Amino acid sequence: MKPLYILLLIKAYFGVLLLISYFTGKNSGNDAFFKANRQSPWYIVAFGMIGASLSGVTFISVPGWVEASQFSYMQVVLGYILGYIVIGLVLLPLYYRLNLTSIYTYLEERFGTYSYKTGASFFILSRVVGASFRLFLVANVLQSILFDALHIPFWVTVIITILLIWLYTFKSGIKTIVWTDTLQTLFMLIALGVAIYYISDDLGIQGSNLLTYIIDSDLSKTFFFDDFKSANYFWKQFLSGAFIAIVMTGLDQDMMQKNLTCRSLKDAQKNMFWFTIVLTVVNFIFLGLGLLLTQYASQYGIDAHKDQLFSTIATQNGVGIAIFFVLGLIAAAYSSADSALTSLTTSFSIDILGIEKNYDVADQVKIRKKIHILFSFILVTVIIAFKYIIKDESVIAKLFVFAGYTYGPLLGLYAFGLFTKFKVKDHLVPIIGILSPILSYIISINSEIWFGFKFGFFILILNGILTFLGLILIRRK
Numbered sequence: 001m002k003p004l005y006i007l008l009l010i011k012a013y014f015g016v017l018l019l020i021s022y023f024t025g026k027n028s029g030n031d032a033f034f035k036a037n038r039q040s041p042w043y044i045v046a047f048g049m050i051g052a053s054l055s056g057v058t059f060i061s062v063p064g065w066v067e068a069s070q071f072s073y074m075q076v077v078l079g080y081i082l083g084y085i086v087i088g089l090v091l092l093p094l095y096y097r098l099n100l101t102s103i104y105t106y107l108e109e110r111f112g113t114y115s116y117k118t119g120a121s122f123f124i125l126s127r128v129v130g131a132s133f134r135l136f137l138v139a140n141v142l143q144s145i146l147f148d149a150l151h152i153p154f155w156v157t158v159i160i161t162i163l164l165i166w167l168y169t170f171k172s173g174i175k176t177i178v179w180t181d182t183l184q185t186l187f188m189l190i191a192l193g194v195a196i197y198y199i200s201d202d203l204g205i206q207g208s209n210l211l212t213y214i215i216d217s218d219l220s221k222t223f224f225f226d227d228f229k230s231a232n233y234f235w236k237q238f239l240s241g242a243f244i245a246i247v248m249t250g251l252d253q254d255m256m257q258k259n260l261t262c263r264s265l266k267d268a269q270k271n272m273f274w275f276t277i278v279l280t281v282v283n284f285i286f287l288g289l290g291l292l293l294t295q296y297a298s299q300y301g302i303d304a305h306k307d308q309l310f311s312t313i314a315t316q317n318g319v320g321i322a323i324f325f326v327l328g329l330i331a332a333a334y335s336s337a338d339s340a341l342t343s344l345t346t347s348f349s350i351d352i353l354g355i356e357k358n359y360d361v362a363d364q365v366k367i368r369k370k371i372h373i374l375f376s377f378i379l380v381t382v383i384i385a386f387k388y389i390i391k392d393e394s395v396i397a398k399l400f401v402f403a404g405y406t407y408g409p410l411l412g413l414y415a416f417g418l419f420t421k422f423k424v425k426d427h428l429v430p431i432i433g434i435l436s437p438i439l440s441y442i443i444s445i446n447s448e449i450w451f452g453f454k455f456g457f458f459i460l461i462l463n464g465i466l467t468f469l470g471l472i473l474i475r476r477k
Contacts, residue, residue, distance in 0.1 A: 003149040005319070006326055010146075013187075013330060017168045017180050024179055025171035030355075030364050033173030034101050034346050036261035040178045042271040045258050048181030049275050050282060051188050051335030052255065055134050059188065059332035060141070062283070063290030064306040071222040071291075072232040077283045079241020081276055086242070087250035088272040090418070095256065096265040102350040103256050110417040112426030118433045119410055120351030123253055124344060126406040128375075131340035132382040135161065138333035139383065141311055145326070158383045165338050166376045170369065173342045174257050180338065181258075184331035191328020192285060195314060198321045199292045203299065210288075219291045231454040240458045247407040247460065251414055254343035341379065345372045405437040408463020412436065416468050422475040432470035439466055 031037055065073055095103055104123065108116035139157055147157045169176055196210075205213050214220050224232045231237075249255040262268040293309050296302070304312035314325035349355045349371050355364045409432070416422070440463040444455050455462065 003146050005323070006146045007150070009323060009326060010330065013327065014164050014168075016183065017164075017334075020179050020183065021168035021171065021176045024176045028172040028175060030368055032175040033171075033342070033368060034257070034350070036172075036175035036178055038261060038263060040175075040258075040261035040263070042262045042267035043274070044182050045178055045262055045268075046271040046275040046278070048178055048185055048335070049255065049258055049271070050279055051181050051185035051332060052258070052339050053249070053275075053279055054188065054282065054286075055332055055336035058283075058286065059329055060137060060307050060310060062286045063293050064309040066219055066287055066290035067294045067305060067309070069232060070218075071220050071287050072224055072237065073287060074222045074284060075224070075232070075234050075237035076241035076244070077280055079238040079243075080245040081280060082238075082242040083245025084249070084272055084276040086246055088269045091246075091250040091256075091414075092259060092268050092272065093265060094418075095260060096268065100260065101356075102347055103251070103253055103260075104347065104351050107413060107417070111413070111424055111429065114426045115413060115424070115429040116351065118430045119413055120253075120347050122406040122409050122433060124347055124352075127252075127254060127340050127344050127347075128378060128382060129402075131337055131344075132379055132386065135333060135337050135379070136383050136386045137307070138329060140387075141329060142326075145311070145315055154387050155384050158380055158387075161337075162341075162376050162380050162383075165334060165341055166372065169338050169342055170372050173345065173372075174261055174339070177339050177342055178258060178261055181335045184335035187331035188328045188335070189282065191324040191331070192282075192289060194324040195310075195321055195328075196285070196289050196292065198317060199289070199296050199313070202317070203292065203296060205292075214288045214291055217291055217295075219294060220287075229453050236458045240460060243411065243460050243464065247411045247464075251407065251410045252343075253347045254339050257343050257346060258339070337379075341372070341375055344375045348375070402437075402441065405440055405459070405463055408440060408460055409433040409436050409467045411460065411464030412467020412471060415464060416471045422472070424471050425474045425476055428474040429471070432467060432474060436463055436467040436470060 062073065094106065098106060098109070100106065102120070104116055104120040107119045135158075139154070139161060143154050143157055147154075168180065200207070200210055200213075223234055224230065224237075225234050227233060228236070259268045259271060262271055290309070293313055296313060297304055297309060302313060302316075311325070311329075315322050345368060349364075349368050353359075353367065353371070355367050359367060413429075413433075416424075440459055443450075443462065444459050447453050447455050
């Protein structure tokens with residue numbers, strides 16, 4: 001596919017996003033930026049959250065996992081269902097009852113200021129590293145298929161990327177994102193469907209036989225009960241999936257900010273119900289695509305694996321699939337990145353600076369806009385650092401994994417707050433929050449030697465337990 005066509009596609013795509021921003025940004029203040037005036041239709045939120053949950057990492061990586069891991073990832077996805085039930089029945093009623101803008105305000109009411117700042121700080125750290133990593137992966141793909149041919153350096157690519165996100169989010173924030181995410185989810189799912197159509201057709205699989213072909217393949221093995229020490233053991237992945245959903249959706253300002261734009265708790269719960277069903281189906285389809293891509297690569301002698309599998313086949317298999325691959329990749333990346341930038345702005349404004357308490361109404365919008373610009377610069381800096389300073393891709397991947405560790409303290413804090421009546425020595429909570437992920441990391445990297453056991457996604461639960469135990473140690477008598 002010619003670089004000029006890709007460039008025109010990107011221009012048209014962002015033109016549509018800016019148009020949406022124009023119509024949603026009229027007469028918008030901080031209430032629209034942070035909460036969309038609590039007027040978002042639940043079904044729009046539910047559909048848009050699909051794209052934000054999957055992100056560019058899922059779009060690129062999940063199809064590439066099938067070759068080595070078969071369909072074992074579905075065990076994690078089934079765990080998500082349990083986690084989303086907890087969010088809908090426990091966390092959402094709490095957030096709506098307290099009428100929260102930032103979900104971490106709960107920690108201040110339950111424990112105190114230090115706990116509140118600790119929870120918000122861990123979210124900010126996680127989101128900066130996680131969003132930067134996701135955008136880094138996508139920017140690398142775009143660089144290789146487009147910007148290298150135009151002799152545009154990587155750092156310029158990154159600046160343009162973040163600038164475009166800033167342009168359509170700076171005025172109305174979450175009010176705009178609720179609608180742009182819906183469009184981006186649609187593009188991503190269309191890209192997924194087109195890719196499956198092209199690949200299955202080339203493999204000679206008729207549409208009516210596609211599901212049978214996938215089910216009958218050895219690569220579609222889903223459940224693994226044989227070795228409890230293995231990282232893909234069913235109960236380990238199922239429980240990990242449940243806790244991942246709870247912390248990375250239910251305890252994540254990015255994801256919950258969308259839910260809190262719904263008109264009522266009932267609407268937010270309907271949103272979670274339908275979101276759960278659609279997300280489960282979409283993840284299965286992504287794995288199905290991964291199976292087809294793996295078979296296609298084997299049949300045609302294409303040497304591409306893991307993250308390179310989808311992009312290699314898509315860009316070498318004709319203009320049609322290439323166009324939709326690029327469109328889906330951009331949609332998946334930016335539906336995650338735009339909401340990350342907005343939620344970072346929200347959390348820092350409300351949780352760290354306390355603009356609603358400490359500043360006049362006239363100054364709040366000005367401060368929020370400055371913070372929005374600040375986090376745009378931070379994301380640019382971190383992504384460029386990944387490329388030019390930390391050149392070892394395995395180290396970058398580990399940084400992304402470590403960002404997941406920072407959700408462990410949030411899990412422990414909320415579990416302790418919801419399921420005990422203890423108070424804590426609030427000033428000691430930051431120490432517990434720092435020690436828990438460090439201890440979890442040490443245990444994780446040595447677990448095979450010490451216990452003959454791979455934690456995998458299960459490390460999140462260990463992290464939360466260590467935080468919970470630490471809070472017991474510092475409880476007030």
